[in-house]
Amino acid sequence: MIVDENEKKKEEKNERLLVDLYEYYFLKLDYNICEDLVSICVPCLLKVTLNKEGNEETQKEVEMALLALSNIRELYRSEKELYLNEIKEIIQNHQKHQNLTRFAYQSAWQFLYNRNFFFNELESVIVNELHFAREARREIEDLSKCVDWKRKEEGKGEREAKEELILGRWLDVIHNYFDSLRLWNEESAELIDSIVQVFRASRDNNKEIHLKCLYLIRRAAKEKIVKIDELLKGGFIDSILEETQLPTLDDKIIINYLVFYEVISERLKDEEKDEMEEEKRKKTIIR
Template identity: 50%
Template sequence: MNEIVDKMNENEIKSIFNKEIFNKTSKIIEEKGLLIENILLLLKRIGHLKVLKGILLYGFEKISLNKIFEKMIIEEEKKKERKNEKLLIDLCECYISLNYLLSPEIVSICVHCLLKVAMRKEENEEIQKEVEMALLELSCIDEFNEIEQELYLTEIKAIIKYHQEYHNLTQLAYQSAWQFLIYRLHTDKSLEEVIANELHFAREATRELEELTKCVDYQIKEEKEKGKNTEEMSLLLRWLQTSGKFLFYCRLRNEEYSVLIESIVKAFREAKDNCRGISSECIESFSNSVNNRNVKVEDLLKRGAVCLILEEIHRPTLNDEMVYESLTFFMNISERMKEKEDFPFEEAKRKRLKRKMFEKMEEEGFEDIITSFYELLDFLNESFHHDLQLDISDYFVDV
């Protein structure tokens, strides 16, 4: 069954594993006395693929099977003797991977349980796979779920630092550890010092992005190599998504910021003709990063992000989402460039940068491009729930 599930595409998974089937399964468990352990392995596999492939399965939290999971997790956690650790781990992995809305009480139990697994340092392949699975499930706990630092910070720091010294984790496990931590920034800004300066996320992400960018073969044709290539592309996409969250949330700037921006530009240039999903993620990262006042516009210009988006916006194959992200990027840059500095030296520097930005946009015929998209602005606002300006002058830097 696992082999069949592995070969399913997104639509097939959504059509088969739906609310109706989950409710029937719950009924069988309740009426026929079927042991929950008999379906846990399959549900774990579904949850695993859901996370890896970025599949959205809504509604699991509303069905009775989920209530069974929650009850079993609480009961197993409360046991003082004869606690079934394996069952508890399986339940926690299923609960996190299949749910969208998570109970704070259950999340606390799951984080504690899965971090115990992730802390294991044995080097055999089976243990490494268990560690990878635990960290992967932790990585999909949404950024809007608030988790107290004492439940995870000491452990996740130890996991990341140990890998940085001994390289004991798989690539996916290491990325997942970082994703879990970066997502906590949304509700806890006190993590910035740890993430930026103690654990050096930007430096680590830069190295991983550059290694994956070199490894992925976008022209691959041999069927036997496609599986590995797909895994590497999926991992590259996850690092880009996490880097985008970091650039958006982390207000504590250091010199590693600009190098990370350059590595995202490199990933875009490698993928732009063959993998529009990766290209789109890069554009979205830059669009979000402009909202962070500690991401310098000068770095975006110097490291190639501005030129990249100006080139991209000329393409006839540009989709609506990338148009939206590109326009948002330039509109936000224009707003940033209009903010006057308090000190004479910084103000002079801002004016020089404005001039460079204006010249670059003028050179690329940016005004004509915006004019061509003018009729689409209402549609883009409606589609992406954002307030793009209708005044063309708002997309330019006033020099």
């Protein structure tokens, strides 16, 4: 249907139908997307997302287009700079005018990260121009405030469930950030603080988010994004020790805790080794 509609003359094309088809195609097929159709569909959906009208109907159209784009997992096969300027404009425009919904904004970042590779220019854009860590921290803090973490799953409304869903999607993008980038700054360390707060809040209410936070903190510790002293001072390690004593822990959480302890142990050994090497270096200089 997409190919047939695209082959029609310009004046005969049904643009609204095409947008609906593109969105349905990306949301349903995910990993089996035809590469030839990406170059046809993506520019059209990006055009929808660049609509700057502020009414509710336009916001919904933009949100759906960005959600569809965020579901494309094949961009790593494309040229490095493909669609970079467009998605950068969408993100920066929101940072200036706050014109996207929370879901749409998260989806825009997901689309950027779906390239599955990073090069120096892109890393600089993400860290120094678009300030991903700062934006992610603000979003997860705001979303966390909108969730009643003491309320049981069956008591949550549609809006609260959606906010938890968006929060979980942000944590997935942060995972890509920790995995793929090496340009760490103070904003990255501050992001860890927010993840720790969500980890604590979600302990009794949302195991999926709780585990995602644990994995992110573990990853940050392994990649040396966060110092062990900071985790100690922030009370995170104490929280882990307290939870380890709970009789209700399931095997999946226990395994993740044990892996976390292993990471911390390795980090402490590395720090001790570095201190010994530094001490030897100083003694050599004195001699």
